[in-house]
Amino acid sequence: MPPIKRTKFKLAPEQLLEMFYWLKLIRAFDERLSILVKQGKVRSGVYTGIGQEAIIVGTCYGLRREDFICPLHRDLGSFLMKGVEPRVMMSQMFGKVTGLSKGRDSALHSGVDELGIFGNTSMLGSNLPVAAGLALTFKMEKTDNVVIAYFGEGASNTGDFHEALNFAGVQQLPVVFICENNQYAYSVPSEKSMAIDDVADRAHGYGFDGVAINGNDVLAVYQATLGALARARGGDGPTLVECKTYRWHGHSEHDKAFYRTDEELAMWKSRDPIPTFTTYLRTRHVLDDAKQQEIEGKVKTTIDEAVDFAMNAADPAPEDAVTDLYA
Amino acid sequence: MPPIKRTKFKLAPEQLLEMFYWLKLIRAFDERLSILVKQGKVRSGVYTGIGQEAIIVGTCYGLRREDFICPLHRDLGSFLMKGVEPRVMMSQMFGKVTGLSKGRDSALHSGVDELGIFGNTSMLGSNLPVAAGLALTFKMEKTDNVVIAYFGEGASNTGDFHEALNFAGVQQLPVVFICENNQYAYSVPSEKSMAIDDVADRAHGYGFDGVAINGNDVLAVYQATLGALARARGGDGPTLVECKTYRWHGHSEHDKAFYRTDEELAMWKSRDPIPTFTTYLRTRHVLDDAKQQEIEGKVKTTIDEAVDFAMNAADPAPEDAVTDLYA
C-alpha cells in the first residue's frame, strides 16, 4: 500500500471550530435518536454512527455544494453537513411529511439532487454504481466536481462494490471511496468476512490507490480526503480511503452486541474522536470554556428544536401511500 | 505479486504424449466445430478455445475423477479430459438426445456430477460461487479433493467473481481459480474493462496469492497448477493462476473480430502452444514421426466418429420440451 499522501493544509480557527461544531452536532443527533428509540417515539431502524463522527466531518468538510455524496446508513450526519436542516432530517426519522421522504421511508433512504446528496436503498453496496454514474457525468462535463461514496467494510464484499470500483478505475472517475471500517458487519467481525486486514488493498485490483488511516482522527481524515479530492478534481481518478473506526452502539438500537467484549468497546471509547480533537483545539487555544459552552448550547438548541419540529409535524395523509410513484 | 511457485515435477514420456494427444484432440474438436458451423450443421453458438488449449491441458492433467471443474464457454476440452466421450460432447453441440442436455441446451450448459464437471448457465462469473460451494463440501469432508474454476478476464469484472473469491479466501477453500486472460472480452480489450495489467493482482484483495503465467506453455501451466493444487489439497486455500493467452477465432464463429489487427493475431499464432510443445517433445526424443502420425490418426478417427455419431443421433421428442424440469 502506498504511503498516505501528506497533503499540506491550513485551517483557520473558525474552520476548526466549525469542525468541532459538526462533530458535536452529529454526535448529539445520533444520541438523541437513540433515546427517542428507547422512548418508543422513533420507530425507524436507527443505526447510529456514534464513535465514527470524525469520518463524516473529515470527509464532508472540504466539499462543495455541487459535489455529490452517497452516504451509508450510519451517515445521517453527512446529510446535515451537506445542507439538510436538522429539523428535516429529524422529521425523516419520524416518517413525517416534513421529512425528505414525506413519510415514504426513513433515514438515508432519500436524497436531494440540488444539495448533491444521494439517498440509497437498503441494499448494501448498491450506492456505489450510482456514485460511479454521478462521477461519470462530472467527467463528461469536464468540471472538477467530485463524488464521495461511503461503504462499510462489510459492504465491500458485495458484487456491486466490485463492479463499481472497477468501472471507476477504468474510466478514471472523480470519485473518492470512503470505507468506514468499524470492524463489524452487524455481528460478523471483519476477519470472518474477508481474509485481509485492509480493505484499502482492494483498490489495487482496480488500478488506483488505497490508503488505510485512523478514522477517529478528524484531521487525519480531512487530510487524506483532501489528497484524494485533489486527485479526483485534477482528473487523476479515484482513491479508496479506508478509515479504521468502531461503532459504540450495537448494529442498530435493537442489537445488544453480545458478540464483542466490554474491553474492546472500552478501548475504542478511549479513542473517542471528540475529546481528542477538543484537546487539540484547547492546546492550540482555538477553543476555550466560553466557546465550548456556546457551541454545545447551540447544538442542544438545534437538536431540541429539530425534535420539537419533527414531533409536531404532520403525518402524511393516507392517500399519499400511492402518490409520487411515477413522474 | 509473489514469484511463481516452482513446484518440481517429472512427467514420464507416456504422460507427455498423453498431454500431446489432448492438445491435438481439443484443437481438432474445436476446429471441426468451426467447420460444422460454417456448413450450417451446428446451430449452437460456438466459442472456440483455439490457441488456448495449453490452459485446459495443463490444468486438467493433474486432476482426479473426484475433483470438480467449473469450465467457461471456451473450455469444452475440459469436459473431454474429465471423461465425457467426444461423441457425447459432439452430440451436445448438435442438440441431440445423446448429448449431456438431451437437446435442452448445448455447449457447456450441462454437467456430470459423477465426473466432477459442473455445467454453467451463460451468465459470466456465475460458476464461481458454485465452485466455492463445491469446494466448501470438500472442506467439510476433510478430503483433499479440489475444485478448478475457470473464468475469462472479462468475467473477472462481475460481482459474482468478487463474492466468490472473497468467500473462498475467508474459508480457505480448496479451489484453484484459473483466469484465461485472452486479452479480449468479446470486442472489448482488457485495458478498456480493467485498469490493471494482471487479473492475478485481484487475488490479494481476497487474502490469497495470484500468479500470472504464460498460458500458451502447457508445462508452465501444468507446473503452476500443480503448485496451486498442492496448496489447495493441503488445506492452504485458494490460488489464482492467470494464464496469458489469445483466442485465434472471433468471440464466436459469427464474429469477424475487426477490433484487432492482423499483426496481433499473427504474433500470437507464432506462440501456438502446440508446435512449441511438439518441438519440446521432439528434442527430448519423446515424440517421433511415427508416434506423431499415430496420435494424429487417433485424433482424426475420434473426431470423425464423434461427428458421425452426433449427426446420426436422434433429435429429442417434442414432448420432452417440458420434462426433466422438476425432480
Next chain:
Amino acid sequence: MGKELSYLEAIREALAEEMRRDPKVFVLGEDVGAYGGAFGVTQGLYDEFGEMRVVDTPISESAIVGISIGASLRGYRPVAEMQFADFISCGFDQIVNQAATLRYRYGGRSAVPIVVRAPSGGNVGGGLYHSQNPEGWFIHRAGLRVVAPSTAYDAKGLLKAAIRDDNPVVYFEHKYLYRRVKGPVPDGDEIVPIGVAATRREGSDITLLTYGAMALPSLDAADRLAKEGVEVEVIDLRTLLPYDRDTIFRSLEKTSRIVIVHEDVKTLGLGAELAAVIAEERFDRLDAPVVRVTYPDTHCPFSHVLEAANLPNADTIADALRRVAAY
C-alpha cells in the same frame, strides 16, 4: 402434541431436527452463526452444530445462493438465509437462472435441493426495503417451488418438506407472524407436503384464497361475514408454486364465488394467475367476478399511516366479500 411453539420457534425446530437427522443439511447466511440470525431464527444451532454447519457468510447474497447450489450438487442440502426477503434481489440470478434451470439443462441427471429462506412482509414498520413480498417473481419462474406458511404448524412442516425436496425451494416466512403466531407443530418425521393447501374454515357461499400473514385478517373477515349469514370457505394455499388446483376447484364447485387476498401487489401477484386460471378453466362455475384484495401497486411505505393505508385488513376484505356475496 401438547407443545406449542411460535412461528419463529417452529422454523428453528425444523432446522434443528433436520440437521440432526441428516448430516448433509447445513445453514448459511449473514449473522446466522453465533449471533443466531437477525431475527434469532438460527439461535442455538451454532452451539449444537458448529461453524461448519452454521456458516456465517460475508454480505454476498449472490454467492450465498451460488454456494448453496454448488454444495447441493454434492448431495448436501443447504438452507440459505436472506437476512430480509428484500435482499433476494441481490441473489436473483443464481436463483432464477442457476438453480431453476439446472435440472432441465442437465437432462434430468441432477437436481438442486436447496432452500432459500426469505423473511418477508410488512406491517412491521420496515419501510421500502424491509417489508417486501417478492414471491411473484419466483412463482413466475419454472423450475422453482415457492412456499409461504401462515401457522407454526406449517412453518415447521413445510420447512422440513422443503429441505427434503429435491428441487430449489424459496421459503417465505412472514416477519409479522414470527412472534405473533403460536401453535402446535408436527412431531418427528411428519411434514406438511408441498403443493397441498389447507382449508382453514369451511363455508358454502364464497371461497377465499389467501396465504401468509393475510390468513389472519381473512379469517377475521370470514367470521364477520358469518354473522351476516354468509359462510366463507377460507383456503390457505401454503404452497404458491405449484398451487393446489384441486382444492381450489373443489371449493369453487360448492361456492361459485372467489375472493383472493394477498399482501403482494396486485399486478401479477399470485392472485392474477389464480383468477386467470379460474376464469379460463371454470368459467361456467363462476357466479360473480373473481375479486382480488391486495396491496396496491406501490411500495411499502415507512410511516404507519401510509403502511396501514396500503395493507389489506379485515375491513377491506369483508367489504370485498360482501360485494361478491351480493353480486
Next chain:
Amino acid sequence: MGKELSYLEAIREALAEEMRRDPKVFVLGEDVGAYGGAFGVTQGLYDEFGEMRVVDTPISESAIVGISIGASLRGYRPVAEMQFADFISCGFDQIVNQAATLRYRYGGRSAVPIVVRAPSGGNVGGGLYHSQNPEGWFIHRAGLRVVAPSTAYDAKGLLKAAIRDDNPVVYFEHKYLYRRVKGPVPDGDEIVPIGVAATRREGSDITLLTYGAMALPSLDAADRLAKEGVEVEVIDLRTLLPYDRDTIFRSLEKTSRIVIVHEDVKTLGLGAELAAVIAEERFDRLDAPVVRVTYPDTHCPFSHVLEAANLPNADTIADALRRVAAY
C-alpha cells in the same frame, strides 16, 4: 414517409436522433462502442458521438444499471444495453429496487429517466440463456414502465418515448424481429406514446391481445379465422406496464371474447393479469372463458425440435380462437 427500416435499424435511428437532439442522451453497455453491439444495434454511434457518449462497459450488468441511475440524477438520459435480456437478472436489484423506488422514496422530488434495452425472445436457437422473455418480473414491479414493440414503427417511436419519459423504462426488443420485420418509421419528433395499444386488425367476434414477436403468428391466425367467418380483432399492446385498459375494454364491448397470446410463460405472464382484470371488471361482458396461448411453464430449449414444440404459432393460436369462437 417512403423510407422503410428494419426493426433493428429503427432502434438505431431512434438512438441516433435522440442523441442528436439532446446532448444528455448517451448509451452504455458491453460492446456497444466501436463494435456496435452484439447485434449491431449501436453501429455508427461511436463514430458519430465518441466514446464519452457511447460507453463500452466491463461485464457488470448491475453497475451498468446503477451507473445509468446515477447519471440520470444529474439530468442525463442514459440508454443501457443488456447484451441479452437474459442477463438482466444480473442487474435486477438496481432496476427493481434502486430505479423503481427512487422517486417514491424521494417524496416525488426526483426521477430516474433511464432506459434499459433488453434483446429478448426465442425462435432463434439461443437456448436457455439467450431466449428469455423476462418482462413479467418487471411488470410486477411498481415504479417501472415496460414496453415491447413488434413493428419497426413502434420500435423507433417507443424508444424515443422511453428516452423522453421521466420514469425508468425497460424496453424489450425482440431478437426474432431484428431483421425479419421491416416497415415505415415515424419522422422527426413523432413518438409512439407509452401506454397506448395499437389495433392491428379490426374484428367483431374475438379480441386477441398480444405483443412482441407473437403479433406475427397472431395476425396469421386471425387471417385464417377470417376465412372461416370469424373476425378477430388483434390488439398489439406495445406497452405492457401500464397496459392500455381502455383499448382492451372497448374491444371487449364489441366482441365479448378474449384470447391472449404471449411468448412469456403462462404462470404469471402478463396474460394472467389481463385475464384477471377482465374477469374482475368486465365479468358480465364475457361470453366465453379468457383463453391464454403462451409458452408452457418451462425454459427455452436449444434443440429446434424442442423450441418449436414450446412456441405458440399460428396453428395453436388458430385452435384457441376456434375454441373460443365455438364456445
